[in-house]
Each structure stands twice: as C-alpha cells, then as structure tokens.
Amino acid sequence: MKIINNLSEAFEFFEAIRLNKVVGFVPTMGALHQGHISLVEQSLKETDLTVVSIFVNPRQFNDKSDFENYPNNQQMDMDMLEKVGCDVIFIPDNKQIYDNYAGYLMNFEGLDSKYEGEFRPGHFQGVVDVVFRLFDIVKPHKAFFGQKDFQQLAIIKKMTAQAGLEIEILSCPIVREKSGLAMSSRNERLTQTQRVNAASIYAEMKIVANSINIGDKTKQWSNHFVKNIEKVEDLKAEYCIFCNPNTLEELDEVLQNSVVVMCVAVWCGKVRLIDNIILEF
Numbered sequence: 001m002k003i004i005n006n007l008s009e010a011f012e013f014f015e016a017i018r019l020n021k022v023v024g025f026v027p028t029m030g031a032l033h034q035g036h037i038s039l040v041e042q043s044l045k046e047t048d049l050t051v052v053s054i055f056v057n058p059r060q061f062n063d064k065s066d067f068e069n070y071p072n073n074q075q076m077d078m079d080m081l082e083k084v085g086c087d088v089i090f091i092p093d094n095k096q097i098y099d100n101y102a103g104y105l106m107n108f109e110g111l112d113s114k115y116e117g118e119f120r121p122g123h124f125q126g127v128v129d130v131v132f133r134l135f136d137i138v139k140p141h142k143a144f145f146g147q148k149d150f151q152q153l154a155i156i157k158k159m160t161a162q163a164g165l166e167i168e169i170l171s172c173p174i175v176r177e178k179s180g181l182a183m184s185s186r187n188e189r190l191t192q193t194q195r196v197n198a199a200s201i202y203a204e205m206k207i208v209a210n211s212i213n214i215g216d217k218t219k220q221w222s223n224h225f226v227k228n229i230e231k232v233e234d235l236k237a238e239y240c241i242f243c244n245p246n247t248l249e250e251l252d253e254v255l256q257n258s259v260v261v262m263c264v265a266v267w268c269g270k271v272r273l274i275d276n277i278i279l280e281f
C-alpha cells in the first residue's frame with residue numbers, strides 16, 4: 001500500500017496512473033469503520049486502483065468543539081486499509097489543501113439551505129471546497145460516497161455535473177451496527193448506555209417505514225418519530241423530514257409510485273447523529 005503525503009508527488013502520481021488504470025476514490029475524514037471499508041470494497045470491485053484520502057476538513061465543521069473532538073486513529077486507519085487491500089492512501093495537510101486555493105463556488109440551487117444545511121451553516125460549502133480540491137488532485141474516474149450522508153451525496157453529484165467533471169459518483173448503502181445504529185466515526189464519542197439508546201433512532205425509523213402508506217401526510221409520521229425519540233433518555237430529534245431523493249424537496253404527502261427519503265438528525269447527549277431510509281411506494 002502506497003502512502004502519499006507530498007502534494008507534488010500526489011499530482012505527478014495520480015496524473016500518470018489514470019492513463020493506465022481506472023482509478024476509484026474514497027474521500028474520508030479518518031476514524032474509519034466498516035461503513036468506510038464498504039466503500040473501499042466497492043471501489044476495489046469496480047476499479048483497478050483504489051485511493052483513500054484521510055483529511056479532517058476544518059471548513060466543514062460549523063461547530064469548533066466537534067472539530068477539536070473529532071476522533072483520530074491514523075495507525076488503526078492504515079491497518080484497516082492495508083488489510084482490505086487499498087492501493088493508495090493520500091494524507092494531505094491543511095496547507096496542501098487550502099494554500100492558494102480559496103474554494104469552489106457552486107450554485108447549490110437551494111440544496112444546501114435545508115436540513116443539514118439549516119442546522120450546520122457553512123457545512124456544505126466546506127464539503128464542496130474539499131471534495132473539489134481532492135478531485136483535482138486525485139483525478140479519479142469513479143468516486144464512492146455513502147448514502148448515509150444523503151444530502152452530501154446529492155450536492156456532490158450536482159457539483160460534479162456543474163463543474164463538468166468526468167467523474168462517476170457512486171452511492172453505497174448504509175452500514176449499520178448490529179443494533180441497527182448507522183455506523184459513524186462520531187459513535188466513538190457515545191458512552192455504552194448512549195450507544196444502546198441511540199439504537200432507537202433506526203428502530204423508530206423502521207417502525208415509520210413499515211407503517212407509512214400512500215396518501216399519508218408526512219407531518220403525522222415526523223411528529224410520531226419525534227415524539228417517540230424524545231421518550232428515550234438522552235435523545236433529542238433535530239429534524240425528521242420526508243423528501244424527494246433528487247431535488248431534496250420536502251414532501252407533504254406520500255404519492256403513489258414515488259420514492260421518498262426519510263432523513264433524520266438526532267442528538268444523543270452532545271453527539272449529533274444522522275440517518276436515512278429510502279422508501280418506495
């Protein structure tokens with residue numbers, strides 16, 4: 001496994017390798033878990049050379065303490081990547097990403113203003129800034145993102161199309177712990193009890209997913225979810241919405257032959273967790 005942390009080496013290596021190999025790319029912020037590894041496995045299946053970047057991007061943290069407390073296990077990350085068969089790890093530092101690079105100006109067309117965007121001002125601009133820069137350095141043919149960050153995925157797809165980048169953006173399913181809790185690097189900050197309580201998030205989502213019907217008002221189900229979540233110790237729902245998977249437009253009613261994404265954000269103590277389920281009617 002090759003490790004690159006020098007920017008000119010990165011440019012040179014990635015420029016050359018893409019001529020002979022289909023390059024797959026998995027951007028991450030480290031503190032890897034099986035969710036990240038599933039993206040790497042997908043890339044290994046679909047491409048000739050898999051690159052993983054590890055960079056905790058300060059610009060996408062609207063909350064300073066979230067950034068400062070973000071878990072960091074670089075040796076463990078490298079061991080996991082070596083074991084799964086990753087080909088290249090790219091570990092840039094902040095200067096290499098942001099010196100002489102102001103960011104990428106995209107037209108979000110409203111995709112960034114709702115849900116995560118509303119509660120995390122500046123977050124998606126930070127994500128777009130770093131992903132655009134990483135795409136420019138790694139120049140992959142395919143890039144793999146988790147469905148877990150559903151709004152991020154929609155925004156990255158739009159950014160790639162708007163910028164005319166020839167990169168295929170692929171979505172990979174959410175990997176969950178046995179309890180159903182969506183894997184997240186932030187789960188490491190939960191206490192044992194909180195981890196048990198946080199499993200109610202997916203359990204309650206599944207109850208809604210199994211009960212909601214064509215013709216239902218979505219508000220009724222988001223109220224139901226919020227009410228039940230708040231019965232669980234330490235949990236507080238920030239939002240529960242039902243939206244169109246492409247435009248992210250919020251849907252008031254469930255229509256026949258439609259696809260709806262139920263997206264939630266829930267605080268568990270001081271840790272903010274997100275999850276979603278795609279529903280087909």
Ligand code: AMP
Nearest residue numbers: 028029035145146148149173174175183
């Ligand atoms: P992060 O390191 O949190 O920025 O995540 C890097 C990538 O891993 C993003 O594309 C995430 O959507 C994806 N990811 C994070 N958690 C999961 C999960 N539980 N299942 C699948 N993909 C995930």
